[in-house]
Amino acid sequence: MKASELHQKDQAALNQELTDLLKAQFGLRMQLATQQLTNTSQLKKVRRDIARVRTVLTEKANQK
Template identity: 80%
Template sequence: MKAFELRDKNKDLLNKELSDLLKSQFGLRMQLATQQLQNTSQLQKVRRDIARVRTVLTEKANQK
């Protein structure tokens, strides 16, 4: 997901996206701990997406 796609969404959708990403990250961490995760780069992608969503949320909060 790209930052410009996130900027088009409102805060409620961003918060839902953040919640989904955090759940996904938890699942990936559990898979990593139990050695079931095949593609370890997924963890880094999810972490970066979480950072993008949080950055856009902060930008929206600072605009007002």
């Protein structure tokens, strides 16, 4: 997900996106622990998406 797409969303949508990403990260970590995850780069992508969403949320909070 691109940061420009995130900037267009409101705070409620960003919080929902963050919740979804955290659930996805948990699922991927469980797959990794049980050796079911074959594409470990997914963890990196989800982790960076979480950071992007949190950054945009912080930027929006500081603007107010």
